[in-house]
Amino acid sequence: MTQSSAVTAQNDSNLIPATDLVTVSRAVADLRRGEIVLVQGHDNGEAHNVAVIAAEPLSQHGLQRLCDIAGSDTAPAIVLPRVRAKSLGQTAKDDPFVAFVSDGQSDVDANRLGEIANPLLDLDALPAGEWRPISMAENAAIRLAKLARLLPAVVTVPVSADQLETLARAQNLLVLQSESINGYENASAASLRQVSEARVPLEDAENVTVIAFRPEDGGQEHLAIVIDEPAKDKPVLIRLHSECFTGDLIGSLRCDCGPQLRGAISEIAKSGQGGIVLYLRQEGRGIGLVNKLRAYALQDRGFDTLDANEELGFDADERVYRPAAEMLRQMGFESVRLLTNNPEKLTGLESWGVTVSERVPHKFPSNGHNEFYLQTKKDRAGHLF
Template identity: 40%
Template sequence: MRQVERAIFDLRRGLPVLVRAAQGDVLVHPLEGCDDEAMAALQALAGTQPALALTSHRLGRLGIDVEAPAARLPLDAADTAEEVIAWASDEDSRLPPDTRPDTAGEGCTAALDLMRIGLLIPAAVIADIHDAHRAQIEALVAEGSVLAVLAEQIQAYAETRSHFLRRTSEAEIPLSHAEQATFVMFREADGMREHIAIVIGDPEQWNEAVPVRLHSACLTGDLFGSLRCDCGEQLRESVRTIDERGGGVLLYLAQEGRGIGLANKLRAYTLQDRGLDTVDADQVLGFGNDERTYGVALEMLQQLDIKRIELLTNNPEKIAAMDQGGVEVVNRRGVYGKLTQQNRRYLDAKAKRAGHWLEEVLGENEEEHVTPFQRPLAR
C-alpha cells in the first residue's frame, strides 16, 4: 500500500513512475504537468515512442468505441504535448485521421487507476521499456530516482482502501439545525481524504431504523452557496430532518464532484458553460456518469454500529450500495433544494440521465416531499 501512496504523491507532483506489469513495465507520466520537454524525457528514458492512455468514456467522445475500460493511442514523434492534452480533455479536439487504438495492457489500465485515485485527469502518457534501456531504468529505481509500483498492488489498493479507514478524532459541535451534534473524523489510509460522520442527537434514543444521509462534499455549494447545484440546501435540509426525526447520522464524504475531485469538477464546469450537461462534461474528461463508490460510507456505518437505516436520498445507486454492503434500508426519504434558473439543467441531467428521483422538485407532485420507498435493482 505504501508504494501506491508514494506513486500517487509523485504523479501529483508531475513526476513519472514505473508500473510493473506481467505484460511488460511501462513508464507513466500524468497529463497534468506534461509538456514537450517531459514527453521527450519520457521517450529518451524508456527508449520507445510514447502512447496516450485514455478511458473508454473519453474515447467514446472522440468517436472511438472500445469494449475494454481503456485503450492506448499511439503517438507520433511530431505530436506536441499541447495536442496530446487536447486529445485527452478538449471537447472540440479531433484525432488525426486513421488513428486506431491499441489494446490496453495491465500496465496501461493500472496507470489510469492511479490517476483516478490521485484525483487527476484519467489520462496519461505512457511508454514501454525497451530492452536496451532496462538496465538504466533499474538503476534509477534502485537509487530512488524513479519509483516502481506493481500493477496488482494498484488494483488491490483501489479495491480495499475503504477497509483501512481510521477513526481519528471527535468533538461536539452544536449546529444551527441540530444543537446536539458530534463530529467524528475518519481518515483514509493514504491520508488524502478525510470523511466526517455528524452524529445528531443521542444514539441511545435513535429510532430502530436510523435516519442517515450520505452527502458528498461540495465546496462550491455547501460553503459558498453556488447556484449551479442544490447541494448546500440539501445538506442543511438533511441535518434539520435528521434532528426532527429523533437524531441519526449525516456522513459527509470527501467525494467532490461525484468522486472526480475539485480540480476536475471545475474543469467540468467550464465544459458545461460551453453547452454540455454534467454527465457529458465528465465523460469529456474521461470519467463515467458517477465515479463515487460507497465502501467508505459502509465502513463508517459499521464502525458506528449502524445496520438498519432510513436513507435520505434521491439516488437509487445509494440504496443499491447499502443493500449490497449489508446495511438494510427500510425506507427512503427524499431531500431537496430549490429549483432555480441556474441549477435546472443540472437537476434535469441527474433525473433523466442518472435516474435520480426528482419529480417533486422538477414539477411533478410538487406538494409531496416524502416519496414512497422504491428499491432499485442491485447491479
C-alpha cells in the same frame, strides 16, 4: 452489519497490504507533481510493464526523461478516453481507453500532448501515428490518474523486467502492481480509523459531534456529523453527502447540494431521534473539484451533467460507498433509514453489509439554474423525485 460480516470486511481477500496502500498514495502524489511511476501488469499471462507520467502536469523535462527510458527506437504513447480519441478522428471502438503512438519522438512535445489530452480543446489534426488497444498496466495507470483527480490521460513507454529493477533503484521510482492500484479505494476504505471528535453546535442542531475518520495511508478524511444521540438498536436516520465546495460552501445554484446538506441536518434534528450525516470526500461524484469545474465548462457548451463527466473520461458517477459502510460499522450502526433520492446509494450501502430499512425522500425545489441538472438526474440516473 453483523460482527461476523465486519470481520469478513476487515479480512477481505481483495484487500491489498497496508504497505501497498502507502505506495499507491505516494504514487498519486508523484503523478500530481509530474513525476514518473512504474506500473506492472499482465496481459494473457505475459508481463507488461510501463513507465507512466500524467498528461495534465506533463513538462518537457518529464517527457524527455520518459523518452530516455524508452530509447531512440520507441515513441511514447498517450492513453486517452475513447470519447476524446473519437473527437480526434479515431474510428469508433468499444474500449473505454485507447493509446495513440506517433511515428516518431520528434513529432510531439509536452505542450502538444497536453493539448491532445484536454477534452476542452478543439484540435485541427494529430501528428502522424496509429491507435492501439491499451495494456492492463496502462489501464491501471489511468486508474491512478483518476485517484490523483487529474484528467484520465497518461503518457507511457514500455519497460522490460530488467529495466524495471534498474530504474527503481537508480532513479528511485516507485513500482506498483496493477492489482494494488485497482484495489486501492476499497482497501483504503477498509483501513479507516477514527482519529478525532469534537462537539460542534450548528445553526439547526446544537447537540452535534463531528467525528473524523482517516485511512492508514494518511489520505483524505471523511466526517460523521452525529446529531443528538441516535439509538443503535434500531434503524438510524442518515444522509450520505458527497463533499461539494461550490454548493455547500459558496452557495452555487448549479446543484442542490447546499440545500440537501442543510436540509438533512435540520430534518434529523427535528426528528427528535437523532441521526448522522456522513460527509464523504468525493467531490463532483468522485472526480474532484478541478475536474468538476471542467465538467461545468462542458455543461455550458450543452452537455448534461452525466455526459460532461464522461466527456472528460470519467464514469458518470465515480463514487464508492465502502467508506460510509465502514464508518457506520465502527460507530455501531447496522441498520439505517436513508435520506436520499438516489437508488444507487441504497444498493451501494447494502453491498457492504448495511441494512437499509427505508428510503426517506429528500427533495428540494429547483431554482431556475439547476432545473436541467435535476431533470437529468431523474431521467438518466434514476433519481426518485
